[in-house]
Amino acid sequence: MANTRACLIFLAGLFVASIANANEIQGKVTHVRDADTIEVRGIPIRLDGVDAPDKGQSGYWEGKDWMKQNYSGRLVRCILTGKKTYDRWVGTCFGSKGENISVAVISAGWARDCPRFSGGRYRKYETRRSRSVPMKKYCR
Template identity: 50%
Template structure:
């Protein structure tokens, strides 16, 4: 019964997020329950568990230099923290794309870049995170999808 309810809730959430346009962003809050890497997190919301790709952030993959350190950095302050994400209606793989911030209003994308664990991804950010890049963050190779 619980599995059916969970599946129904997830289906309803997917329908809502799928119908979201750029003009009508969906905002959800939840606990950060898993960090895949420095630019992909999972939050548990009232609509179920949601994988979020941080919009405009280019972090190393786990098997790339700095990938594990970026994941650990994201886990340390944010595991089980309440995170709010505004989704733009786009999806990449199994992840909804959005901008997320913590309870104090700190943008997680800006924070992980300023900490040196990721770079601005100008193709998707429009350059909004460029000012947060540091000499350490610029050492990470920018992925081709960001150029």
């Protein structure tokens, strides 16, 4: 029993290490947390350089619903930066048609550019509605 347990712990460590060293993950979106965080094959991915409302903020539910409608259960490919924020890996994700999901959610008005982390690369995709999303202090 102790050997089985030790083996399982070792294998779990290898799995986490493989994600940490991998620069890409592909699979179905298994869960949508909000408009800037999805789970791919159960692994949480935070969209790099995107700022969306958190739970309790205006637009949270609408943005989450938009993301679910457009990406839940669908195949995506995410290029990871190697960084983590809380329990989430940071990355840029692409839909099955090759579209950048960050651009899509910002263009739809449910998130905005987070220049501290994006370098301003998504600013040109902001709309009137996306600019109404209050920017978090950590994005400035």
